[in-house]
Amino acid sequence: MDYSKLKIPTHVAIILDGNGRWAQEQGLTRSQGHKSGFENLKTLSRYIFNKGIKVLSVYAFSTENFKRSKEEVSFLMNLFASEFKNYSDLMNEQGIKVVFSGERKAPLPDKVIDIIEEVEEATKQNTRGILNICINYGGHSEIVNATKKICKLVLENKLSIDDITEENFSQYLFNDLPPVDLLIRTSGEIRISNFMIYQLSYAEMYFPKTYFPAFDAAEFDKAIVEYTKRDRRFGGINYENKNN
Ligand code: IPE
Ligand code: IPE
Ligand code: MG
Secondary structure, eight states, rough: OTTTSSSOEEEEEEOOHHHHHHHHHHHHHHHHHHHHHHHHHHHHHHHHTTTOOOEEEEEEEEGGGGGGGGHHHHHHHHHHHHHHHHHHHHHHHHTTEEEEESSSSTTTTTHHHHHHHHHHHHHOOOSSEEEEEEEEEEEEHHHHHHHHHHHHHHHSSSOOOOOOOTTTGGGSSSSSSOOOSEEEGGGOOOOOOSSSTTTTTOEEEOOOSOOOOGGOOHHHHHHHHHHHHHOOOTSSSGGGGGGG
């Protein structure tokens, strides 16, 4: 689709949901659903960056997802470890810097933490766009973590309380990214599930029914068409649109 007449968000965030239900509908296992979801992410993220979006955040595994069966969690951890291995080359080829958000400690396995750090190191010089992958991520955990970082700096006399502002708070989050402009959650669920609660404060939200493995370029186009129609007022009023 031609995007020249569409509004291009700077930061798009996607809650990658519905892998399990997609697989069930196809008569496949949940694991196969996760595999297809990850394949789709590679194709879709390439498309999204080619359309001029600068930052793409994706929710791949929440702090709460550790409540799932041991088998499903271990399948996903192995999938992350093997998939992310290829991300250094894949993203370097596209000029995309990869960053990860979430707690880098148990129960997240060491082999996943090691790969995350390798990919970040290997892609840190890229400037065309940022792919922020959220793993062992929770919005509450992120804010608590930021609070601890700030308290530590204050206690060490490296930061004064009056210097903590709305402008600089985001530098204490897992990654310092611009606010989310458009949030997409696939699969028809209409909730945030602890995703980027600080960064989503003024995001436009879009909840397609499509399951993530089937959310392709044409589905993404529809999200951008819808986003273009939204009147983002940020609490103000667009007087030129009003008949007064
Ligand atoms: C999203 O798909 C992927 C992860 C949470 C890891 P789900 O696994 O939540 O799929 P559904 O919601 O059960 O269909
Ligand atoms: C949110 O999806 C987390 C990810 C997509 C990674 P879930 O499927 O875990 O969320 P709930 O349980 O429906 O809220
Ligand atoms: Mg789900």
